[in-house]
Amino acid sequence: INSAPKKAYKSPKLKVLGSVKKL
């Protein structure tokens, strides 16, 4: 009763959005 429910897990992701140099 006292333990808080845990949040849903998803794989941690790092997505490359773009390059400042190209811009």
Place this chain on the structure above:
Amino acid sequence: MDFTATTRIKLTGSQSSSVLGNETIVLNYEVGNYYELNEIGSFIWSLIQTNGEMTVGDIETKLLDEFDVEQEVCREELTEFLNHLLNEKLIETVE
């Protein structure tokens, strides 16, 4: 790189980040790339940022406390994620 539970890591000095909803946008102004971290990636990033430096074991413990995930899966995916950050020069190990 083979991270162990005692490997200490910190954010590099050549990045700047901003929280956007559940995600985080990171700019690496040395490499010249900008990135998006998803919710779990942002959680890990925030932990390292708040604490200055952390061991991989401490990060794993925090993830297991907060999220519904098996330890083996957590360890494997955390290692993969940290290697990605390391390759992009967003984190570095502390000797």
